[in-house]
Amino acid sequence: MKKLNDYWWELREKYQGVASPIDRPADAFDPGAKYHIPGNTPYTRYYLARVLQYQFHEALCESMGNEGNLHECSIYANDEAGVRLRNMLSVGRVSLGLMHSRKYWSRTLSGNLTKLLCAT
Structure with a gap:
Protein backbone atom coordinates (compact mmCIF):
# COMPACT_ATOMS: atom_id res chain seq x y z
CA MET A 1 0.00 0.00 0.00
CA LYS A 34 -10.24 10.92 -8.13
CA TYR A 35 -13.74 9.59 -7.45
CA HIS A 36 -13.35 6.91 -10.10
CA ILE A 37 -10.76 5.07 -8.00
CA PRO A 38 -12.66 4.52 -4.72
CA GLY A 39 -15.93 4.17 -6.65
CA ASN A 40 -14.42 1.53 -8.96
CA THR A 41 -15.63 3.38 -12.07
CA PRO A 42 -13.94 2.05 -15.23
CA TYR A 43 -12.16 4.49 -17.51
CA THR A 44 -13.04 2.42 -20.58
CA ARG A 45 -16.22 4.41 -21.10
CA TYR A 46 -14.20 7.62 -21.49
CA TYR A 47 -11.88 6.02 -24.01
CA LEU A 48 -14.79 4.68 -26.04
CA ALA A 49 -16.58 8.03 -25.81
CA ARG A 50 -13.53 9.80 -27.26
CA VAL A 51 -13.35 7.35 -30.17
CA LEU A 52 -17.09 7.70 -30.86
CA GLN A 53 -16.91 11.50 -30.61
CA TYR A 54 -14.21 11.50 -33.28
CA GLN A 55 -16.17 9.15 -35.50
CA PHE A 56 -19.40 11.12 -35.14
CA HIS A 57 -17.54 14.27 -36.22
CA GLU A 58 -15.87 12.41 -39.09
CA ALA A 59 -19.21 11.02 -40.31
CA LEU A 60 -20.84 14.45 -40.14
CA CYS A 61 -18.00 16.10 -42.05
CA GLU A 62 -18.03 13.38 -44.71
CA SER A 63 -21.78 13.79 -45.14
CA MET A 64 -21.19 17.50 -45.79
CA GLY A 65 -18.66 16.65 -48.49
CA ASN A 66 -15.60 17.75 -46.54
CA GLU A 67 -12.43 16.61 -48.29
CA GLY A 68 -9.98 18.66 -46.24
CA ASN A 69 -8.42 18.05 -42.87
CA LEU A 70 -10.89 16.77 -40.32
CA HIS A 71 -9.69 19.15 -37.62
CA GLU A 72 -10.56 22.08 -39.91
CA CYS A 73 -14.11 20.87 -40.60
CA SER A 74 -16.80 22.85 -38.81
CA ILE A 75 -20.39 21.66 -38.50
CA TYR A 76 -21.40 24.84 -36.66
CA ALA A 77 -24.87 26.11 -37.66
CA ASN A 78 -25.22 23.43 -40.36
CA ASP A 79 -28.85 22.25 -40.35
CA GLU A 80 -28.11 19.06 -42.29
CA ALA A 81 -25.37 18.10 -39.84
CA GLY A 82 -27.75 18.83 -36.96
CA VAL A 83 -30.39 16.47 -38.34
CA ARG A 84 -27.80 13.77 -38.98
CA LEU A 85 -26.34 14.17 -35.47
CA ARG A 86 -29.82 13.97 -33.96
CA ASN A 87 -30.41 10.73 -35.87
CA MET A 88 -27.07 9.29 -34.75
CA LEU A 89 -27.71 10.19 -31.10
CA SER A 90 -31.23 8.76 -31.20
CA VAL A 91 -29.73 5.26 -31.21
CA GLY A 92 -29.41 5.61 -27.44
CA ARG A 93 -33.05 4.59 -27.26
CA VAL A 94 -32.52 1.10 -28.71
CA SER A 95 -32.13 -2.11 -26.78
CA LEU A 96 -28.67 -2.95 -25.44
CA GLY A 97 -28.51 -6.18 -27.42
CA LEU A 98 -28.85 -4.30 -30.69
CA MET A 99 -26.37 -1.62 -29.63
CA HIS A 100 -23.61 -4.23 -29.27
CA SER A 101 -23.95 -5.18 -32.92
CA ARG A 102 -21.09 -4.07 -35.23
CA LYS A 103 -23.50 -3.69 -38.12
CA TYR A 104 -25.74 -1.44 -36.05
CA TRP A 105 -22.96 1.01 -35.16
CA SER A 106 -21.55 0.92 -38.68
CA ARG A 107 -24.94 1.83 -40.08
CA THR A 108 -25.39 4.54 -37.46
CA LEU A 109 -22.07 6.23 -38.15
CA SER A 110 -21.98 6.10 -41.92
CA GLY A 111 -25.31 4.95 -43.25
CA ASN A 112 -23.84 1.74 -44.64
CA LEU A 113 -21.92 -1.31 -43.47
CA THR A 114 -18.39 -0.18 -44.36
CA LYS A 115 -17.43 1.66 -41.17
CA LEU A 116 -16.39 -0.01 -37.91
CA LEU A 117 -15.17 1.55 -34.69
CA CYS A 118 -11.68 2.81 -35.45
CA ALA A 119 -9.36 5.07 -33.48
CA THR A 120 -7.18 6.03 -36.47
Missing part, protein backbone atom coordinates in the same frame (compact mmCIF):
# COMPACT_ATOMS: atom_id res chain seq x y z
CA LYS A 2 2.90 2.36 0.72
CA LYS A 3 4.12 2.18 -2.87
CA LEU A 4 0.67 2.71 -4.36
CA ASN A 5 0.90 6.49 -4.30
CA ASP A 6 4.35 6.44 -5.92
CA TYR A 7 3.05 4.11 -8.62
CA TRP A 8 0.02 6.38 -9.15
CA TRP A 9 2.26 9.36 -9.85
CA GLU A 10 4.56 7.27 -12.01
CA LEU A 11 1.60 6.31 -14.23
CA ARG A 12 0.21 9.85 -14.27
CA GLU A 13 3.55 11.18 -15.45
CA LYS A 14 4.04 8.41 -18.02
CA TYR A 15 0.57 8.55 -19.60
CA GLN A 16 -0.70 12.05 -18.83
CA GLY A 17 2.49 14.07 -18.56
CA VAL A 18 1.48 15.28 -15.07
CA ALA A 19 3.86 15.23 -12.11
CA SER A 20 3.10 15.75 -8.44
CA PRO A 21 3.56 19.45 -7.66
CA ILE A 22 5.21 18.62 -4.31
CA ASP A 23 6.85 15.62 -2.68
CA ARG A 24 4.15 13.39 -1.25
CA PRO A 25 4.41 11.49 2.06
CA ALA A 26 4.62 7.69 1.96
CA ASP A 27 1.16 7.31 3.53
CA ALA A 28 -0.60 9.65 1.07
CA PHE A 29 -3.38 8.25 -1.08
CA ASP A 30 -3.73 10.71 -3.94
CA PRO A 31 -5.64 8.27 -6.19
CA GLY A 32 -8.53 8.49 -3.73
CA ALA A 33 -9.09 12.12 -4.71
